Amino acid sequence: MKHPREILLGAQAAGGQLPVCDHYSGVEARMLKSLQLQSELAEEFGACVFDVTLDCEDGAPVGGEADHAALVTRIALEAGVDARVAVRVHPVDHPAFESDMAVIAGQAGHRLTHVMVPKVESLDDVRRAETALVAASADHLPLHVLIESPAAVHRAFEIAAHPRVQSLSFGLMDFVSAHGGAIPAQAMSSSGQFTHPLVVRAKLEIAAACHAHGKVPSHCVVTELTDSEALRAAATRAAQELGYTRMWSIHPGQIRPILDAFAPQERDIERASAIIEAAALADWAPIRHDNQLHDRASYRYYWQVIERAHQTGRPLPDTIQSYFLH
Numbered sequence: 358m359k360h361p362r363e364i365l366l367g368a369q370a371a372g373g374q375l376p377v378c379d380h381y382s383g384v385e386a387r388m389l390k391s392l393q394l395q396s397e398l399a400e401e402f403g404a405c406v407f408d409v410t411l412d413c414e415d416g417a418p419v420g421g422e423a424d425h426a427a428l429v430t431r432i433a434l435e436a437g438v439d440a441r442v443a444v445r446v447h448p449v450d451h452p453a454f455e456s457d458m459a460v461i462a463g464q465a466g467h468r469l470t471h472v473m474v475p476k477v478e479s480l481d482d483v484r485r486a487e488t489a490l491v492a493a494s495a496d497h498l499p500l501h502v503l504i505e506s507p508a509a510v511h512r513a514f515e516i517a518a519h520p521r522v523q524s525l526s527f528g529l530m531d532f533v534s535a536h537g538g539a540i541p542a543q544a545m546s547s548s549g550q551f552t553h554p555l556v557v558r559a560k561l562e563i564a565a566a567c568h569a570h571g572k573v574p575s576h577c578v579v580t581e582l583t584d585s586e587a588l589r590a591a592a593t594r595a596a597q598e599l600g601y602t603r604m605w606s607i608h609p610g611q612i613r614p615i616l617d618a619f620a621p622q623e624r625d626i627e628r629a630s631a632i633i634e635a636a637a638l639a640d641w642a643p644i645r646h647d648n649q650l651h652d653r654a655s656y657r658y659y660w661q662v663i664e665r666a667h668q669t670g671r672p673l674p675d676t677i678q679s680y681f682l683h
Contacts, residue, residue, distance in 0.1 A: 361633065361656075361660045362660075364641050364653075365641075365653060365657045374664075374668075375523070375573050375603055376405060376406050376407045376441065376603070377406070377407075377602065377619040377620075377665070377669055378407035378604060378605075378606050378619075379408045379443075379575060379603060379604070379605050380407050380410065380605075380609075380612060381412050381415075381445065381578075381607050382409065382411065382412060382416070383412030383413070383415050383416015383417070383425075384416060388411050388432050391409045391609070392436050392437070392442065394609055394612070395407060395440060395441065398670070402669075404667055404670050404681070405439065405441050406616055406668065406670045407441075407606065407612055407615075407616070408443055409440070410443040411442065411444045412444075412445045413425055413426060413429060413447055413453070413457055413461075414445050414447050414448070414475050416429075417453070422447065422457070423453070423460075426456060426457050426460045426461055429444055429465075430461050430464050430465045433461070433469060434464070434465050434468055436468060440468075441470050442468060442470065443471045443472065443501070444461050444462075444465075444469060444473065445472075445473040445474075445475060445503075446458060446461065446472060446474060446475075447475070448474070448477075449474065449476075449485045449486055450476075458472070458486075458490065458492070459489070459492070459493050462489070462493040462495035462498060463493035463494060466490075466493060466494070466495030466497070466498055467495075469495075469498055470499075471498055471499045471501050471523060471524075472486070472495075472499075472500055472501070473500075473501040473526070474486045474501070475503040475505065476503060476505050476506075476528075476531070477502040477503060478506060479509070479512055479516070480512065480515050480516055482502075483500065483516060483519045483521065486502075487500065487519075490521075499523035499524075500519075500522050500523065501522070501525075501526060501575070502516060502524075502525055503525075503527075503528045504516070504525055504527055504528060504532075504559075504563055505527075505528030505531035505535070506532060507536070507559075510532075514562075514566040514570070516566070517566040517567050517570040517572045518570045522572060523572060523573060524567070524572055524575050524603065525563050525566065525567050525572060525573075525575065526575040526576075527560055527576060529545055529550055529577035530545050530580075532559055533545050533556065536555070540553060541553075544556050545580065546580075546581070547580075547587040547588065547591045548587070548590075550577070551591070551594050551598075560576070560577075561599060561600075564599055564600040564601055568600060573603050574600060574603065575601065575602075576591075576603065577604075578606075579592075580607075582607070582608040582610070582611070583608070585611075585614050588615070589614040589618055592618030593618040596618055603619075616670065617669075619668075619669055620665065620666065620671050621662045621666050621671065623671075625662055626662065626663070626666045626671055629662035629663050629666075630676075630677045632644070632651055632655070633659055633660055633677065634674070634676055635651075641653060641656065667681050
């Protein structure tokens with residue numbers, strides 16, 4: 358029997374298998390604890406529900422970039438065989454960028470899921486990062502890019518169109534500060550970032566660019582580290598109002614609220630499972646379900662619900678779960 362991904366052409370965005378949470382850590386003890394937590398939650402949920410991104414940009418002390426790159430490389434190489442580990446390198450115009458790519462991607466590229474490049478301003482920055490990957494013999498790795506300025510937002514569609522790019526993330530704080538005080542500090546809060554027009558416009562542009570080119574839009578951080586309700590509310594709005602399918606975490610306590618916010622509701626999982634089961638039995642021809650017509654257009658949508666349920670560790674019927682066993 359063919360897999361729904363083979364039948365439902367267009368059902369998966371590029372990188373559609375990415376976990377909905379991307380957890381960042383740059384301090385050695387926290388990086389190791391993050392990988393341990395990833396393993397524990399994978400066992401609990403039956404799937405890897407968040408990526409761990411080892412951070413060089415904010416994690417490396419000034420003057421200690423080379424040592425930090427060596428540390429990140431060692432941690433990536435020693436991570437468990439099933440770990441999903443990525444790295445955020447320095448921006449392409451930083452003196453440490455080339456060495457980050459040469460050392461980390463060159464030595465640990467086979468253990469990485471992707472490389473995050475911050476402060477991408479243009480397509481030329483993406484091409485420079487791609488060239489560095491090729492030079493490090495890591496040209497199999499996708500790039501995730503961080504959009505952090507008004508000019509980068511303007512170019513989001515052409516950046517998302519690059520075949521090496523798998524995901525675009527929004528950098529809220531840098532975006533706000535790039536406006537020279539024209540956007541108030543409140544716009545960096547968990548609530549204010551959803552009300553200021555320029556910030557909301559930037560988020561929508563990035564999400565639209567990603568969906569136009571089959572890439573994954575990743576929502577920015579919430580800086581209120583221990584306010585789980587604020588985090589949950591922001592994640593819910595990002596997922597349900599702005600079209601984001603992934604979100605950053607910067608504290609272990611943020612991971613579960615993100616998973617909850619991005620997970621489909623139980624009733625939606627039940628409906629999607631029933632429709633996909635019936636569609637498979639009908640060899641993907643049109644069906645009638647609850648007195649409504651469904652065909653491959655709606656099958657694509659309901660398969661995406663199932664994919665997201667799997668990515669967030671939600672229980673699925675055995676017949677549906679079997680699609681994820683290979």
